[in-house]
Amino acid sequence: TQLLEQSPQFLSIQEGENLTVYCNSSSVFSSLQWYRQEPGEGPVLLVTVVTGGEVKKLKRLTFQFGDARKDSSLHITAAQPGDTGLYLCAIQGAQKLVFGQGTRLTINP
Amino acid sequence: EAQVTQNPRYLITVTGKKLTVTCSQNMNHEYMSWYRQDPGLGLRQIYYSMNVEVTDKGDVPEGYKVSRKEKRNFPLILESPSPNQTSLYFCASSPPTGYYGYTFGSGTRLTVV
Numbered sequence: 001t002q003l004l005e006q007s008p009q010f011l012s013i014q015e016g017e018n019l020t021v022y023c024n025s026s027s028v029f030s031s032l033q034w035y036r037q038e039p040g041e042g043p044v045l046l047v048t049v050v051t052g053g054e055v056k057k058l059k060r061l062t063f064q065f066g067d068a069r070k071d072s073s074l075h076i077t078a079a080q081p082g083d084t085g086l087y088l089c090a091i092q093g094a095q096k097l098v099f100g101q102g103t104r105l106t107i108n109p
Numbered sequence: 110e111a112q113v114t115q116n117p118r119y120l121i122t123v124t125g126k127k128l129t130v131t132c133s134q135n136m137n138h139e140y141m142s143w144y145r146q147d148p149g150l151g152l153r154q155i156y157y158s159m160n161v162e163v164t165d166k167g168d169v170p171e172g173y174k175v176s177r178k179e180k181r182n183f184p185l186i187l188e189s190p191s192p193n194q195t196s197l198y199f200c201a202s203s204p205p206t207g208y209y210g211y212t213f214g215s216g217t218r219l220t221v222v
Contacts, residue, residue, distance in 0.1 A: 030208075033210050035213075042113075042201075042213030043152075043213050092208060095157050095167075096157060096167060096168075097211060099152045
């Protein structure tokens, strides 16, 4: 069983649409990180959320940490082709990052 | 620019021929780690290092070695590569807790034939 469940696994939408991807767990976390990975490149940190209920914005991306600190969401407004990539949530485990399986997002022009 | 540099980016080799993938970071981070990424299996940790001369196994260490003689460098060594080590490899570094995120290298795509 995955510690972090991400949904959907795949998402393909048109440019300009809005979308939300989710990262869920039955465990409580002290913090959670979101990364974006483009094909053939390493994951790049987007944000770390720490406080239950916290909302962070990064241009058109809005990240939310659940009140109970068991889940998180990423909302993208007016998606653009440059948003295409693999979105990974991760938590700090014992001496390592534990990743979800990711949401592979494709934005079609 | 703060970064983690891996070399080479691409490597094709034959079974049994020893190879080293280099990793260097310029952020003075204590913690460094190696991951491999495979379709359907996600990112899995191979080895990590908390500081110079301190290394330990991750989830999939078989067939790999590492060393940490200097703070900035953390090479990954495959003494006798096999086809099941064909994968995309990433080096990462962070401050001690990793709480505020890791910096990843651009990756090394290794093919063992």
